[in-house]
Amino acid sequence: MQKGQAPVLLAYGFRPFFLLTGAYALVLILGWLGFLFAGWSLPLGWSPFQWHSHEMLYGLVSAAIAGFLLTAVTNWTGAPPLKGGRLLALVLLWMGGRISMWLASWIPTWLVALVDLAFLPVLALYLLRVLVAYKNRRNLLLVVVLSLLFGGNLLMHLGFVSGRTDLLAAGERLGLDLILLLMAVIGGRIIPAFSANWLRMHGGDANWVTRSVWTDRVALMSVALLIALDGLGVSETSLGLIALVAALSNGLRLWQWAGWRVCKEPMLWILHLGYAWIVLSLSLRALAALIGAVPDSAWQHALGAGAIGTLLLGVMTRVAVGHTGRPLKLAPFGLGIYLAITAAAVLRLLVALQVLDFRLGLSLAGLAWTLAFGLFTVLYWPILSRPRADGRPG
Known part of the structure; x- marks a missing residue:
């Protein structure tokens, strides 16, 4: 490392935050299973089930979002990346939130909330500053x-302080809905583009991958409407109908991207599979709301373990090599990451549908989840912690 140059791990946002995502996904589920089945006493302070959902959404996923957006905003604008001491400060802010949430019963409630709540506004303000400075208004939606x-x-946090479970549930559903919207927006940009580029480079016809402006609009607007109506507390029937429209339009969108054309490339079919989990989750949500055929936990875990888990790993494994000057190839034994997260998602959904015994199914799903993220952390640590293969900075 040259004098004045940031350490490799702090040279780009994806490096520390993707490694933290992999490691925290491992720690979080192992701790959760230990609490449920091994009698571990954790000083959480919160209701354990709400704590678990909070850390999955606002702890784990927020790290992955930060890693992706800090990298993407540089591509979108040409701005220099956040790096060095400023990136370290953001990393430490996220870590402070996680430590406070794990030790919540030992720390004043106001301090836990203050530390944990600080990360997302700081990240949003940084992105806002860069997007405005470089006149990139298209992506202000992400702010x-x-x-x-x-x-x-x-x-x-307000629900925890006041003891109001309705606020806890509202915060949980809002987090799920917003992450769904993020995945739909970003997935709609990268999945068809990556697929068309791969076909073009491998003798296929890029025109096999199609996009419709109206399909995209309906798909995204229906998800956005679902968020708005969910917050207004409208009837389950109304929510179910909007979820059905969202499922059908996003399903059509996915079909137009022709995922079967890229099935030979694991780093592409995993992204299509991740988006398919979105469609399944919306379909289950519609069934739950309209006819009560499935419990709410089914669509929530299809979205959480299925779509979120799959797309996190699909995007991180691609960005890790693409932004370190390496060929766009899966790391050796990396296919195990994709197979393990798929097994985890299927098993967790079967538990939610009461097809599998709760204790057995959750243990197996947790084992598959830890295998997926553990493999990612081990296999991609050398890539994320070493300089670019092409000798360029970043």
Whole structure:
């Protein structure tokens, strides 16, 4: 490292935050299973089930969002990346939130909330500053989503302080809905583009991948409407109908991207599979609301373990090599990451549908989840912690 140059791990936002995502996904589920089945006494302070959902949404996913957006905003604007001491400060802020949430019963409630709530506004303000300075108004929506995520996190903290379970549930649902919207927006940009580029480079026809402006609009607007109506407390029937429209339009969107054309490339089919989990989650939500055929936990875990888990790993494994000057190839044994997260998602959904015994199914799902994120952390640590292969900075 040259004098004045940031350490490799702090040279780009994706490096520390993707490694933290992998490691925290491992720690979080192992701690959760230990609490449920091994009698571990954790000083959480919160209701354990709300604590678990909070840390999955506002702890784990927020790290992955930060890693992706800090990297993407540089591509979108040409701005220099956040690095060095400023990036370290943001990393430490996220870590402070996690420590406070794990030790919540030992720390004053106001301090836990203050530390945990600080991360998302700081990240949003940084992105806002860069996007405005470089006149990139198209992506200001993402700042709005981050701000609303802060609102969801605030609702959960207010629910904990006041003992109001309705606020806890509202914060949880808002987090799920907003992360769904983020995945739909970002997935709609990268999945068809990556697929068309791969086909073009491998002798296929990029025109096999199609996009419709109206399909995209309906798909995204229906998800956004679902968030708005959910917050207004409208009837379950209304929510179910909007969820059905969202499922059908996002399903059509996915079909137009022709995922079967890229099935030979694991780093692409995993992204299509992750988006398919979104469609399944919306379909289950519609069934739950309209006819009560499935419990709410089914769509929530199809979205959480399925879509979120799959897309996190699909995006991180691609960005890790693409932004370190390496060929766009899966790391050796990396296919195990994709198979393990798929097994985890299927098993967790079967538990939610009461097809599998709760204790057995949750243990197996947790084991598959820890295998997926553990493999990612071990296999991609050398890539994320070493200089770019092409010798360029970053």
